[in-house]
Amino acid sequence: MARNPERRTALLDAAIETLAAEGARGLTFRAVDGRAGVPAGTASNYFTDRDALFGQIAGRVHERMTPDPAAFGELLAREPSRELVKDFMHDLVRRITAERSGYLAVLELRLEATRRPALREALNRTLGGDFRANVDFHRELGLPGDGQDMQVLFLAMTGLLLEHFTLPDVMTSTPEALDALVERVVERTIPKE
Structure with a gap:
């Protein structure tokens, strides 16, 4: 090799x-x-x-989508709140939107994993580890909500991103519509402080 x-x-x-x-x-x-x-x-x-x-x-997509520590530092300096969760989700959407090919590739990998057990195992490790790390990150920062809230937030955001990348004219045809949906997802998922 x-x-x-x-x-x-x-x-x-x-x-x-x-x-x-x-x-x-x-x-x-x-x-x-x-x-x-x-x-x-x-x-x-x-x-x-x-x-x-x-x-x-x-693994490479994960590297490409990892947040810039300098930009993330500003968010980390703020007090934990539902507003901060919203800003983290807006940052996530901006990063993933900028990495469109990477996200579409992950969607393709997910589909291919239904036919390739080894790929399914690898994605379970990678994406499962990412999810657990995000839940731990949420807890360590003292953000509102618990592990179940984070699970629902994760599922809602992945659904929102799927719609945005595959059929944007349905709900997210403008940046403002996408931002508004991010706001609603967090407001409906994460409890008020």
Whole structure:
């Protein structure tokens, strides 16, 4: 296996873009090589098979969507409140909207996981770990609500983002409509202080 980390990252980024644009059926080593602008056969030197490629995409998407610590620091300095939860959710939506390909790739991975048990296990570990970390983060900050509220908030936000990315004209056709929905989701999910 090839060991150039920058090339591996570039191939994973190309795989994310390919997956988002073409779906799981379009995710081939040839397509990844083409999108990455590398010689044919390069991706197969980094990933033993498509399952290995699928398995590493989620981790790379996670890296791309991780918040900037400097921007996040301003939010962390504030007092815990439902308003702060709203601002965290607005930040989340902004980051994910900026990372459209990554989010669409994760949706494709979720669908593909229904047919690939190893991918399902990998996504369960990655996304389950993310969810648990978010619940712990919520508790450590002393934000209002409990683990069940966070679970409902998570499900509501993933549903909102699914609508926004797949059928935006239904409910989130403008930035203002999206912002208003984020506000309502938090107000209906997280109790007042």
